[in-house]
Amino acid sequence: AQQVFGLIGEAVEQIGTRRETLQLKASTCVMRWLLPRLMQWQQERPDVPVELTTTVAYTVDFRREQFDAAVIYAPIAEQSAQARHLFDERLTPVCAPALLGGLHTPADLQQQVLLHPTRDERDWALWLKAANTRLSNLAQGHHFETLDLAMTVASQGSGVAIGDSALIGEDLKAGRLATPFELRVPTGMGYYLVYPPGTEPSAGLEQLMDWLVSQAQSPSQ
Structure with missing residues (x-):
């Protein structure tokens, strides 16, 4: 018992x-x-x-x-x-470190493939407006279903993505991604x-x- x-x-x-x-x-x-x-x-x-x-x-x-x-x-x-x-959320362009040499001003984005984290171009349009820059290739880039996919493609050097600077800290530390410009644009x-x-x-x-x-x-x- x-x-x-x-x-x-x-x-x-x-x-x-x-x-x-x-x-x-x-x-x-x-x-x-x-x-x-x-x-x-x-x-x-x-x-x-x-x-x-x-x-x-x-x-x-x-x-x-x-x-x-x-x-x-x-x-x-x-x-x-x-x-x-x-x-x-604060948006900024993001790319592979290898592309930094060709990105001195926002106008240089005209020569790059723009990667969109959504099916529209609203994020890029918002940042470019704040940067006082117009690009003719805005709608000619690649569109993705998620931010993560756009960032993964950007890390491979296949273009420049737009994304939230707060979300990519680990990628910046590891050298997978870089931010070519200081401008961070709040989205609300x-x-x-x-x-x-x-x-x-x-x-x-x-x-x-x-x-x-x-x-x-x-x-x-």
């Missing part, structure tokens, strides 16, 4: 200390920033495991989707109390960590969110 009660006690203790995996959703466009940090988090905090689901969608519907939190891309001025600000959009309204985040989720926010605010991010 003593052995039976001892086994029951051990089982109850194991259940009480079992770690629940946090379910996190994020758009593919933020993967270049988020994934290295989640890998670092798992090394430092194996007691708070995270399972990541990626999607091409920019938002989350917690009424239909069973996630503990999500990283969304949304207008800066429209966020609820459940949102934790990561960073604002940003990235946020959100959790279901009307709920209180668990201790593990609260710690993960605080850590990701601190990573986003770090000068080296």
